[in-house]
Amino acid sequence: MKSLKGWLAAAVLGGVPLFAGLWFNQTHLGWLNESIPDPDAFASGWQQTVDAQPQIRHPAVIHWLPRSCLCRLLTLPHALQISAEAAANGFSVYQFNADERALGTPVSAELDARLGVSPTILITNSQGQIRYVGAYSNGIRCSRGSSLVATFIVDPARLPRHRVVGLNVETCRCLGQ
Helix, strand or coil: CHHHHHHHHHHHHHHHHHHHHHHHHHHHEEEHHHHCCCHHHHHHHHHHHHHCCCCCCCCEEEEECCCCCCHHHHHHHHHHHHHHHHHHCCCEEEEECCCCCCCCEEECCCCCCCCCCCCEEEEECCCCCEEEEECCECCCCCCHHHECCHHHHCCHHHCCCCCEEECCCEEECCCCC
């Protein structure tokens, strides 16, 4: 009887994380460009959102970490790291619709539902034009090692002339949130 209880306990302890991982992979992990079929419309929507915020000083780094999404927890450490580096390099740092200490100045913004499918970072030049919009990194572990934005926050004067839309990545998505 004791061996059966032990076996059942081991099965439960091993099975719960396995099923949780499978659930997470099915509901949150995937290619971001599958969720956003029109990258130009996505980028233009974010540009309109930025343009509607006269209080934002440019160049800027702007974070969108959806409150009700599990992906927020995976992205937050990397986002905090980016905020510190960007501020040290001359960017103003903001966060849309959140108040996460050390992430940046909170800004209330009306967001189109199609924009909020995943944690998103926006980087603007001194004229307020978005030069990068998209995922923070490639992969489920949002980290400096897989960062897509590290080169953009080195120096505001070295931002690309044309907008980069970072959607061709497998990352955490907030589907059905």
